[in-house]
Amino acid sequence: MTHEEIMEIIRRIFRDVFDDEDLEVNDSTNSSDIEDWDSLEHITLVVSMEKEFDLKFDLKEVNALANVGEMADLIARKLA
Template identity: 45%
Template sequence: MTEAEILSALHPIFQDVFDDDDIVIDADTTAEDVEGWDSLAHVNLVVAAEQRFGVKFRTAELESMRNVGHFVALINKKLNG
């Protein structure tokens, strides 16, 4: 799975977590760019991504996540390991 495919697969997850069908994400999207992206939403995103991609993240990996692009890269690393 490519990073572009991962980003595309994350899009409906973001729409679901934030209950916003109009949300648009890209590699540079950060929590500051998305209304309602707080710590609870972050946990919900991570859990949904873990379920969707069949991966598990370590706390240190999540603490270093700065934007959607980094999240995509982490997922890619887990999938293609």
């Protein structure tokens, strides 16, 4: 799966979690860009991605991510 294909799925997850069909999500998006992205929604996002991509994250690797693009890269490495 390419980076952009993963990003497209991530965008769908974000729009679903935040209930906003027009939400713009790109590689540089981080928690300061989305008002409702708090610690609970962060858990929901991570769990949703684990289910969607059928993989498990280590909490340390998730906490080290700076933005959505890095999340997509991490998913790509795990799927490789």
